[in-house]
Amino acid sequence: MTVAIKRDVLERTGEAPASRGEETFTLAMRHSGSRQVTLRYEITGPVLAPILIVGGGISAGQHVISSAEFAEAGWWEPQKAALAAARVLAIDWIGADGAFDCPIDPADQAVAIATLLDRLGIARVAGFAGASYGAMVGLHFAALYPERLGALLSVSAGASAHPFSSACRSLQRKAVAIGEQGGNPAAGVALARALAMLTYRTADEYRVRFDAAPTVDGDLVRVSAEDYLDAQGLRYAGRTTAAAYRRLSESIDLHRVDPATVRLPATFVAVESDWLVPIEDIHALADAVGGARFVLMPSLYGHDGFLKEEAQMAAILTDFIATLEPAR
The missing domain is CATH 1.10.1740.110 (Rna Polymerase Sigma Factor; Chain: A)
Known part of the structure; x- marks a missing residue:
């Protein structure tokens, strides 16, 4: 269950302690039938800020940035300042605990996130910022739930795996x-x-x-x-x-989304030295999504550019968050 938010804190500051929780539900999966899933999540950031779902690679989880309540460094700790303008929601990927041994489609992760939002009483989020596997999940969420998402930031993911x-x-x-x-x-x-x-x-x-x-x-x-x-x-x-x-x-290899189904404001970021997800694949995806923005990030670090190029990534995140609709 979600950690209770103290009303007096909200009234004075508009902020709430970071909280963690879990929800258990039945998920109809694309390749594995109906399964009972326990989804673990963390929420941190100002209550009145735009809600931003954040997802990283397959080794990333619910703990994105540190907070007073959870002081250990998160997997995207260098982006703490950029993410401070958002209320960040992140999950542990289905299957990451090793207890879920069956084929898992990125779309299953997107459906699970939507179910979690239902449980939390969140009808719509302002944005989804995904990198690597998280960007794949973000694409599926955008395609499946356009009415529930304001904008997408997709870093280092194409329409399908190369x-x-x-x-x-x-x-x-x-x-x-x-x-x-x-x-x-x-x-x-x-x-x-x-x-x-x-x-x-x-x-x-x-x-x-x-x-x-x-x-x-x-x-x-x-x-x-x-x-x-x-x-x-x-x-x-x-x-x-x-x-x-x-x-x-x-x-990752099951990932495949039709760009025509992504019909909302989207920014696609490619790392110039990334041969795991080549520039041309991301550029083609951006071209196929109406009105999308394409950003090329110079880097020595290839696919890990979103982790290593801290200043460039902070600028991209800051610009993206600044465009998000306010919390409702």
């Missing part, structure tokens, strides 16, 4: 399966995440960061990037199950 990117993810899922078959699912997840890190960044960044000569360790040769990739994989495997990795990775 076939080459899907091929890369299929190999990551095979690494997970090999780990499970060998009795060490965490090792499979760690290897899959390390492989994924190669797709999130760029060859130019690796040239800058990992140009040291290989070393001989016993009778093995190690290259400069291995320690970094191993650490990233192990850290992710410590908080993500094999089922969660497999199902959310699959969900």
